[in-house]
Amino acid sequence: MKDYDAIVVGSGPNGLSAAIVLASRGLSVLVREASETIGGGARSLELTLPGFQHDVCSAVHPMALASPFFRSLPLADHGLEWIQPPLPLVHPFDDAPPAVLDRSIAATGATISPDSDAYRRLMAPLVARWDQLVPEILAPMVHLPSRPVSLARFGMRALWPATSLANTVFKGNRAKALFAGLAAHSVVALEKPATSAIGLVLAASGHAGGWPIPRGGSQRIAGALASYLLSLGGTIETSAEVKTLDSLPPARAVLLDVTPRQIERIAATRLPESYKRRLSSFSYGPGVFKIDWALSGPIPWTYPECTRSATLHLGGSANEIEAYERAAWNGTITGKPFVLLAQPSLFDAARAPAGRHTGWAYCHVPNGSREDMTEAIEAQVERFAPGFRDLVLARHTKNTVELERSNANLVGGDIGGGANNLLQLLARPVLAVDPYRTPAKGVYLCSSSTPPGGGVHGMCGYHAARSALKHTFGQQA
Numbered sequence: 378m379k380d381y382d383a384i385v386v387g388s389g390p391n392g393l394s395a396a397i398v399l400a401s402r403g404l405s406v407l408v409r410e411a412s413e414t415i416g417g418g419a420r421s422l423e424l425t426l427p428g429f430q431h432d433v434c435s436a437v438h439p440m441a442l443a444s445p446f447f448r449s450l451p452l453a454d455h456g457l458e459w460i461q462p463p464l465p466l467v468h469p470f471d472d473a474p475p476a477v478l479d480r481s482i483a484a485t486g487a488t489i490s491p492d493s494d495a496y497r498r499l500m501a502p503l504v505a506r507w508d509q510l511v512p513e514i515l516a517p518m519v520h521l522p523s524r525p526v527s528l529a530r531f532g533m534r535a536l537w538p539a540t541s542l543a544n545t546v547f548k549g550n551r552a553k554a555l556f557a558g559l560a561a562h563s564v565v566a567l568e569k570p571a572t573s574a575i576g577l578v579l580a581a582s583g584h585a586g587g588w589p590i591p592r593g594g595s596q597r598i599a600g601a602l603a604s605y606l607l608s609l610g611g612t613i614e615t616s617a618e619v620k621t622l623d624s625l626p627p628a629r630a631v632l633l634d635v636t637p638r639q640i641e642r643i644a645a646t647r648l649p650e651s652y653k654r655r656l657s658s659f660s661y662g663p664g665v666f667k668i669d670w671a672l673s674g675p676i677p678w679t680y681p682e683c684t685r686s687a688t689l690h691l692g693g694s695a696n697e698i699e700a701y702e703r704a705a706w707n708g709t710i711t712g713k714p715f716v717l718l719a720q721p722s723l724f725d726a727a728r729a730p731a732g733r734h735t736g737w738a739y740c741h742v743p744n745g746s747r748e749d750m751t752e753a754i755e756a757q758v759e760r761f762a763p764g765f766r767d768l769v770l771a772r773h774t775k776n777t778v779e780l781e782r783s784n785a786n787l788v789g790g791d792i793g794g795g796a797n798n799l800l801q802l803l804a805r806p807v808l809a810v811d812p813y814r815t816p817a818k819g820v821y822l823c824s825s826s827t828p829p830g831g832g833v834h835g836m837c838g839y840h841a842a843r844s845a846l847k848h849t850f851g852q853q854a
């Protein structure tokens with residue numbers, strides 16, 4: 378077997394990012410991917426009918442656009458083109474015009490009366506310092522901040538439970554609902570601490586950079602990363618599941634783009650029992666039920682604002698969203714699901730045959746649930762877009778078990794690489810100054826189970842590779 382300086386197990390955005398950091402330092406790097414195609418959570422396939430290109434996992438990419446690492450790469454030269462829909466996000470209601478996350482804070486405020494001023498006071502300071510804050514927010518938990526005051530100000534708000542922050546800051550139901558939908562991306566019950574963090578980050582990223590989609594689908598992100606890696610001399614093997622580290626060619630460093638449950642198995646012979654015990658107490662959050670549609674036309678939303686964004690939050694009031702998310706967090710399903718929906722083909726003709734459209738949606742469900750949520754999700758779409766069902770030419774669904782079968786990182790359908798509770802925001806996957814480095818010589822973790830966690834931004838891979846550069850290769854990171 379040829380030997381390498383470094384081997385990366387898994388070709389998700391974090392695995393490819395780690396490989397790029399190492400290859401750009403002149404190291405020989407091999408990426409081994411279990412699936413037939415690269416990309417992990419950044420893949421697109423014809424899931425329904427010929428000519429309909431669906432995003433298998435991620436679809437909308439505020440964090441990819443904000444990522445300091447992605448921004449440092451020549452991804453446009455390798456085929457990545459962002460499309461910015463006019464609005465980052467729309468949140469429809471039953472009998473009133475939607476709340477809208479607009480690029481402008483004032484325009485957003487105008488849709489969440491009477492909380493226009495309160496929203497501006499909450500968001501304007503964050504958005505004004507966004508460029509300096511992003512590298513801090515997407516850094517390992519233990520680091521010396523270069524903007525300690527701004528970070529502390531963000532942290533003071535971010536640590537609040539989303540329900541408490543919304544009820545303290547906002548008077549009206551429209552702003553509370555908009556914020557509940559944003560914070561629900563944490564996949565944690567909204568009365569838990571630190572659920573405001575993701576809500577604030579997603580809102581700020583909408584104002585500062587927008588919520589873009591990649592032309593041609595999320596696979597283009599993985600494709601651009603892989604193309605750049607190959608140009609640096611890296612090697613990628615697909616259909617090459619790694620069952621144990623002992624099966625790998627010799628390498629000085631191995632970086633694992635997998636979650637703790639798999640690490641315990643893959644690195645079993647190398648890791649001390651004490652570390653394996655710590656990994657085994659890492660917890661996974663609720664899973665998701667995913668659905669993709671091939672549609673004969675655009676979704677017939679009641680309110681025209683809904684056609685101006687690729688992303689919609691379908692859940693109605695804050696109370697409804699909170700109740701549903703609390704139930705999913707507690708392992709049950711009650712009420713109408715909070716549905717995250719994307720309609721990329723409205724803005725990207727490459728996604729469907731002329732005149733046809735694609736739809737992408739998911740809702741949270743208990744970890745490991747086999748519940749078929751098709752009917753409940755479609756009823757939520759129909760609620761805000763009567764006549765939607767008549768447009769469905771074909772649908773493709775995946776419950777949590779099927780999701781995990783397609784990507785072993787989606788443990789029990791958890792799309793974030795582990796629960797985003799307060800403890801695991803601080804200790805991800807274990808409490809350590811350098812959470813990327815394991816006690817096994819040359820073995821590192823680089824998946825979203827490390828800081829800063831889930832989302833397509835590559836920052837976990839970037840930080841893990843810098844740790845490997847320092848500790849294994851003796852290079853300045």
Ligand SMILES: Cc1cc2nc3c(=O)[nH]c(=O)nc-3n(C[C@H](O)[C@H](O)[C@H](O)COP(=O)(O)OP(=O)(O)OC[C@H]3O[C@@H](n4cnc5c(N)ncnc54)[C@H](O)[C@@H]3O)c2cc1C
Nearest residue numbers: 387389390391411417418434435436437619824825832833
């Ligand atoms: C339905 C869904 C919707 C999402 N929506 C969004 C969104 O809109 N925006 C966003 O930013 N994020 C979204 N995400 C989250 C995002 O996809 C993930 O946070 C991100 O992909 C994590 O990257 P990663 O590299 O850590 O892991 P992954 O992308 O999961 O990649 C891990 C890779 O490792 C491979 N692998 C696992 N085990 C082995 C093994 N033993 N040997 C070899 N290879 C192995 C897997 O096959 C996979 O390719 C979504 C995820 C899902 C599932």
